[in-house]
Amino acid sequence: MIQRPRGTRDFLPEEMERRRHYEQILRQVACSHGFREVSTPIFENTELFTAKSGPNIVEEIYSFEDKGGREIALRPEVTASVIRMFINEMTSAPRPLKLFYFGQCFRYERPQSGRYREFYQFGAEIIGAPNAETDAEAIALAAAMVEALGLREYDLKVGHIGILRGQLAELGVPADAAGEILQKLDKKLYDEAAPLLRSHGVQEDGIESVFATTQVAGGKELLSEIGGEPGRYLNELFRFLDAYGIDDVAIDLGTVRGLDYYTGVVFEVEAPCLGAEKQVCGGGSYTLSEVFGGEPVFSTGFAIGFDRILLALEREEHAFDGKKLDAYVLPTGEETREESFRIAARLRREGLSVDVDLMRRKMSKAMKQAAATGARFAVIVGSKDLAEGAVTIRDMDSGEQSLVPLEGLAKALSA
Numbered sequence: 372m373i374q375r376p377r378g379t380r381d382f383l384p385e386e387m388e389r390r391r392h393y394e395q396i397l398r399q400v401a402c403s404h405g406f407r408e409v410s411t412p413i414f415e416n417t418e419l420f421t422a423k424s425g426p427n428i429v430e431e432i433y434s435f436e437d438k439g440g441r442e443i444a445l446r447p448e449v450t451a452s453v454i455r456m457f458i459n460e461m462t463s464a465p466r467p468l469k470l471f472y473f474g475q476c477f478r479y480e481r482p483q484s485g486r487y488r489e490f491y492q493f494g495a496e497i498i499g500a501p502n503a504e505t506d507a508e509a510i511a512l513a514a515a516m517v518e519a520l521g522l523r524e525y526d527l528k529v530g531h532i533g534i535l536r537g538q539l540a541e542l543g544v545p546a547d548a549a550g551e552i553l554q555k556l557d558k559k560l561y562d563e564a565a566p567l568l569r570s571h572g573v574q575e576d577g578i579e580s581v582f583a584t585t586q587v588a589g590g591k592e593l594l595s596e597i598g599g600e601p602g603r604y605l606n607e608l609f610r611f612l613d614a615y616g617i618d619d620v621a622i623d624l625g626t627v628r629g630l631d632y633y634t635g636v637v638f639e640v641e642a643p644c645l646g647a648e649k650q651v652c653g654g655g656s657y658t659l660s661e662v663f664g665g666e667p668v669f670s671t672g673f674a675i676g677f678d679r680i681l682l683a684l685e686r687e688e689h690a691f692d693g694k695k696l697d698a699y700v701l702p703t704g705e706e707t708r709e710e711s712f713r714i715a716a717r718l719r720r721e722g723l724s725v726d727v728d729l730m731r732r733k734m735s736k737a738m739k740q741a742a743a744t745g746a747r748f749a750v751i752v753g754s755k756d757l758a759e760g761a762v763t764i765r766d767m768d769s770g771e772q773s774l775v776p777l778e779g780l781a782k783a784l785s786a
């Protein structure tokens with residue numbers, strides 16, 4: 372038997388129905404906020420991901436040389452691709468651009484519950500509107516999505532990475548060394564962050580003050596205490612969040628994010644029921660366009676970890692009833708078999724979801740199969756009924772049967 376690669380999953384029909392159902396909800400919410408869908412390649416030139424994060428990122432991604440000797444990587448996320456696409460094809464489009472996407476990402480991680488090597492992100496980016504209301508719009512969309520999915524318990528926290536970046540710069544840490552330190556702080560690995568800070572000449576009190584910043588967390592009352600440009604910006608942001616009716620937001624200056632490109636507001640949504648891998652959504656504003664040779668352009672966005680948020684819904688025991696077939700058509704015998712197919716074809720053309728017996732089963736067995744498919748009705752095609760231009764339909768829940776004229780069949784089945 373050949374096994375799946377580690378960290379990948381198969382999705383059986385029930386699970387796919389559930390996934391499509393929730394994906395559709397996210398799509399609707401994105402469209403209702405004026406976002407339009409885009410799609411970019413699943414593989415890109417590796418340099419798209421190393422340009423900002425440096426060559427070390429190769430350890431964490433699936434990258435390889437293709438047959439033409441090109442360095443290729445499976446995308447670990449979609450933001451870099453969207454910005455590349457923006458620079459390649461959309462710089463003259465009216466601004467802001469409000470784009471969303473759904474698709475696979477790949478990371479070479481140690482698989483565990485909620486963490487896979489192939490996983491799905493539903494994300495959104497807003498490009499070209501350099502204002503606090505743009506960050507508010509991104510956060511509002513993320514919150515609306517989580518609400519629409521029905522997740523009951525979640526925490527939304529907002530920070531500003533400019534505060535820590537500014538602090539590190541003041542302490543003399545070069546900008547290109549900040550990324551590694553921030554990554555340690557993101558994981559609260561203070562023991563590993565401290566020697567890095569020391570290696571850039573930061574004294575113990577400086578280290579303490581950086582760590583203290585990452586511990587600043589609380590409610591809106593903190594807004595008045597955060598100084599400088601980031602403080603002003605956060606105050607403005609919260610006014611727009613307030614206007615959007617989003618008030619259950621925590622401030623957490625320890626929100627650092629794992630990716631390197633964030634420069635402004637950052638935010639995360641956590642589902643506590645997930646334990647260690649509880650981050651179901653993350654985002655913020657970032658600088659990438661310049662890194663790829665484009666003009667400087669304000670951009671902000673987020674991605675929902677689709678698999679994780681579905682896992683959270685499962686933990687919260689949200690019921691999901693798959694869509695049922697409208698009808699299962701079965702002949703009473705050989706003499707009406709072909710007519711059954713004619714009827715099934717007509718019903719399908721009329722927009723109903725219909726299955727039909729392909730196994731030449733006897734009627735009782737075919738009826739069992741009809742029940743197994745979960746069809747709402749069985750359409751029983753018998754020669755006596757047909758002679759009168761009718762068929763018998765059976766309500767699979769109640770067992771009630773009735774004779775229905777063929778021309779009224781579709782209507783009777785959709786009633």
Ligand code: HAM
Pocket residue numbers: 447448449450478480485486487488489490491492494495496629630650651652653654655656657671672673674675676677678679
């Ligand atoms: P990220 O935080 O790296 O951000 O990923 C977004 C979400 O994807 C995470 O919050 C998590 O739910 C999910 N996720 C990440 N890795 C895995 C994994 N191995 N298995 C399952 N789920 C995972 C980004 O990717 C940014 N591009 C988001 C963004 C968009 N920022 C601005 N615009």
